[in-house]
Amino acid sequence: QKEVEQNSGPLSVPEGAIASLNCTYSDRVSQSFFWYRQYSGKSPELIMSIYSNGDKEDGRFTAQLNKASQYVSLLIRDSQPSDSATYLCAVPNTNAGKSTFGDGTTLTVKP
């Protein structure tokens, strides 16, 4: 089992729809979780962090965390073509801080 698993996609949604991206992790003691967005040919960019169970909202983005199920998700409301990118889930090691990344989910938002 991979430490961090994501659906590879591709995920395609129409403009204005909600995109739902999922991530599961294996380390039960993980305390913080990050979502990065990576446009084609560019480097990853941190877009969301979440530390507590429940939801965290930032504009059109909502991160959801369920530590009991070892599951974290990212919802993008009112999806725009500019949201088309690969979304990487990252889980830092509790002690060392180094992040393990999933292989990403590629999202395409169609106009």
Place this chain on the structure above:
Amino acid sequence: EAGVAQSPRYKIIEKRQSVAFWCNPISGHATLYWYQQILGQGPKLLIQFQNNGVVDDSQLPKDRFSAERLKGVDSTLKIQPAKLEDSAVYLCASSAGRVGYGYTFGSGTRLTVV
């Protein structure tokens, strides 16, 4: 605030040649990481520095890869000799702290080994 600087942006070398990548993190960021990203995969950690000390280099292929961070600021990653499977993007990232902090990535170096 200036971002993470990396150079070069692109490099093409023949197998068995050597190559070096340079990274300058965000000022004041004590933690620096080098990741390797192969096309279609997520970034994989090569080495983590805290100031000028190595925290984790367990995934660094030490027979061919080396890295240093002199004076706790700039860092250099070297590959010698390169293999075809080293073709990837090499990402440098820095963070404000060791645990619980997200990364700021540099623009990366795309290495092609032919």
